[in-house]
Amino acid sequence: MPDSANSPLNDTEKSQLLANYQAVLDELAKCNEAAGRAQNGAALLAVSKTKPAAMLRALWQAGQVDFGENYLQEALAKQALLADLPIVWHYIGSIQRNKTKDIAAHFDWVHTLERGLIAKRLSEQRGEICRQNPSVPPLNVLIQLNIDDEASKSGVLPDELFALVDEVAQLPNLCLRGLMIIPDKAGSDAFVRTQALFDEVRARFDLPQWDTLSMGMSGDMAQAVAHGSTMVRIGTAIFGARDYA
Ligand SMILES: *Cc1c(COP(=O)(O)O)cnc(C)c1O
Numbered sequence: 001m002p003d004s005a006n007s008p009l010n011d012t013e014k015s016q017l018l019a020n021y022q023a024v025l026d027e028l029a030k031c032n033e034a035a036g037r038a039q040n041g042a043a044l045l046a047v048s049k050t051k052p053a054a055m056l057r058a059l060w061q062a063g064q065v066d067f068g069e070n071y072l073q074e075a076l077a078k079q080a081l082l083a084d085l086p087i088v089w090h091y092i093g094s095i096q097r098n099k100t101k102d103i104a105a106h107f108d109w110v111h112t113l114e115r116g117l118i119a120k121r122l123s124e125q126r127g128e129i130c131r132q133n134p135s136v137p138p139l140n141v142l143i144q145l146n147i148d149d150e151a152s153k154s155g156v157l158p159d160e161l162f163a164l165v166d167e168v169a170q171l172p173n174l175c176l177r178g179l180m181i182i183p184d185k186a187g188s189d190a191f192v193r194t195q196a197l198f199d200e201v202r203a204r205f206d207l208p209q210w211d212t213l214s215m216g217m218s219g220d221m222a223q224a225v226a227h228g229s230t231m232v233r234i235g236t237a238i239f240g241a242r243d244y245a
Contacts, residue, residue, distance in 0.1 A: 005077040009054040017055055018062055020238050021046075028232060031225040042216065042225045045090055047235035049074065050242045053081040059238070060085050068092040068111070068233055072099050079106060092180075092233065094154055101125045109140040111180040111214050111233075114156045116167045123171035130173060138175040141168065142214050145197065147181045147190045155181070158197060165201055178212035178230070183220070191215060191227035198228065 032041025070093030146155030216224025
């Protein structure tokens with residue numbers, strides 16, 4: 001397992017972490033209120049990539065339930081160390097074809113679905129898990145939308161969204177919940193256009209559980225919440241800068 005997964009947390013690090021966490025919660029509450037969404041505001045996904053299991057445990061004890069991870073092997077190592085906690089695990093990294101089996105087995109949510117082929121594999125593999133253990137629900141999935149239309153970026157293009165929604169909606173072991181975006185930094189109108197597409201899918205398709213819009217990060221939380229985000233993904237502001245060394 002990666003060394004980082006297992007490193008302990010000293011008292012100073014722990015109090016800094018909890019102070020950061022509270023500041024992010026306060027900021028999110030302000031954004032929700034400013035958007036007139038004090039009652040049904042966006043929730044917080046704590047993005048814990050590269051951070052040790054001890055940090056996740058401390059945040060769990062402070063009330064955080066949802067954690068996002070990008071790297072499969074690292075996530076599995078932390079999950080093993082935190083198996084005693086009913087954490088809700090979100091996979092937010094890019095999905096390689098040979099990783100779908102572990103993702104289907106070890107996560108509650110996937111935010112980064114962008115291809116029908118991957119969706120089919122995830123559904124089949126989740127189906128095997130559900131057959132072994134009927135209490136396991138379908139895998140919640142979000143379609144990652146390439147809203148800024150950049151060739152280099154991942155996500156399905158807006159033109160291809162409805163076709164992919166149609167395909168994923170028919171897969172028995174996936175529960176299609178909504179959309180996810182990573183907008184470019186240029187301050188585009190990505191949030192406005194994503195909200196419009198989100199609403200259009202709801203109007204066109206019969207998807208009773210279409211309820212999740214994963215958008216907004218540290219720098220653009222207020223804007224994202226104002227445009228209907230239901231889940232903001234925050235890493236650095238909670239955990240501190242990442243060291244990839
Ligand atoms: C890493 C990551 C985040 C968190 O980014 P920060 O800048 O650390 O808050 C959010 N979303 C995705 C998809 C990520 O990969």
